[in-house]
Amino acid sequence: MVKRSLHIEYFEFETCNGLSEELKGLVAEADSNLKNAYAPYSNFKVSAVCKLSNGEVIKGTNQENGAYPSGLCAERVAIFAAKSQFPDENVDKIVITTAQSSTEPVSPCGACRQVLIEYEITQNQPIELTIKSGDSKVWQFKSIGDILPFAFDGEFLKEKG
Ligand code: THU
Numbered sequence: 530m531v532k533r534s535l536h537i538e539y540f541e542f543e544t545c546n547g548l549s550e551e552l553k554g555l556v557a558e559a560d561s562n563l564k565n566a567y568a569p570y571s572n573f574k575v576s577a578v579c580k581l582s583n584g585e586v587i588k589g590t591n592q593e594n595g596a597y598p599s600g601l602c603a604e605r606v607a608i609f610a611a612k613s614q615f616p617d618e619n620v621d622k623i624v625i626t627t628a629q630s631s632t633e634p635v636s637p638c639g640a641c642r643q644v645l646i647e648y649e650i651t652q653n654q655p656i657e658l659t660i661k662s663g664d665s666k667v668w669q670f671k672s673i674g675d676i677l678p679f680a681f682d683g684e685f686l687k688e689k690g
C-alpha cells in the first residue's frame with residue numbers, strides 16, 4: 530500500500546487591485562452582467578465570463594425555472610454559449626462572480642466543474658479560473674483540474690476492458 534497525497538496551488542488576492550488589467554476588466558464585465566441573472570427562486574445571482582483564444586468575451590448568468598432542475602448555472606450557460614458559437618476556439622479564462630458577498634469566493638458546483646474540465650481536456654490547454662463573490666477576496670486557479678482532481682474523462686469510455 531502506498532499513501533499518496535495531492536497538493537493544490539491557488540492564488541489569493543485581497544481585492545481586485547492585484548489582478549492584471551485584463552482580469553480586472555473581465556471581473557468588471559462579470560459583475561456588470563449580474564443584473565441579467567434570472568434567479569427569482571434562489572435570489573442568488575451568478576455571472577460567468579469566458580475569454581476565448583480569438584479575444585471574444587462570452588458572458589452568461591444563472592437561469593432558473595419554476596421546474597427547478599430545468600434551470601442552469603451561469604458557468605454552463607457561458608461556456609455552452611461560447612462553444613456553440615466558437616467550437617474551435619480555446620477557452621483561455623473563465624471569471625465567475627456572485628452578487629452576494631461571502632467570506633470566501635463561491636466556487637463552481639460539481640456539475641459545472643465536470644463540464645469545464647471536459648473542455649479543458651479536449652483543448653489540451655488549462656482554463657484559468659478566477660472567482661469572486663460580492664466584495665470578497667479573489668481566488669485564482671491556473672487550471673480547472675485544480676478544483677476537480679480525479680475527474681471523469683470521457684476518454685475512459687473508449688478504453689477497452
Ligand atoms: N449557481 C450557479 O450559477 N453556479 C454555481 O456554480 C452554483 C450555483 C446558481 C444555480 C442557482 O440558480 C443558484 O445559483 C442557487 O443554487
